[in-house]
Amino acid sequence: MPRLLCDAMLGQLGHWLRAAGHDTLIAARRTGDPALVTRALADGRFLLTRDRRLCEIRGASRLALLLRHDRLPAQAAQITAPLGIDWLAAPFSRCLLCNVVLRPAPPLALNRLPETVRATTETINHCPQCDRLYWVGGHVHRMRRRLESWRAGDFV
């Protein structure tokens, strides 16, 4: 699976890549262009950017993909074939905030959830970095439907 680095303007796309299970860093707003290129080179990541100048930095041409669109579905459509993105690679296996791979929630953490969620949810995952809990609810179902559409080539 490709590893990715999104510039700060592409945070939303980065979250969806994480939702699909792809290892995706999202640059902080103040990160300079040369630092982004250096990081992508060092990590072996594709660099996704809306910044044409960034693509002209030495070394960037091999790893940077200039996104032409502002809207998320069009961005997703543009990167799918060139980067071989599988939008159902490993859905909801990473923290959307930290990019860390989720683990099954430790029993103590489950106490933080409402009884109704605990009683009705089979799989509850946990981010070891930010301590967030993830489970399959209505929001995840909606996101999953969108990932399925994208996988089918329907960029909604």
Ligand SMILES: [Zn+2]
């Ligand atoms: Zn997290």
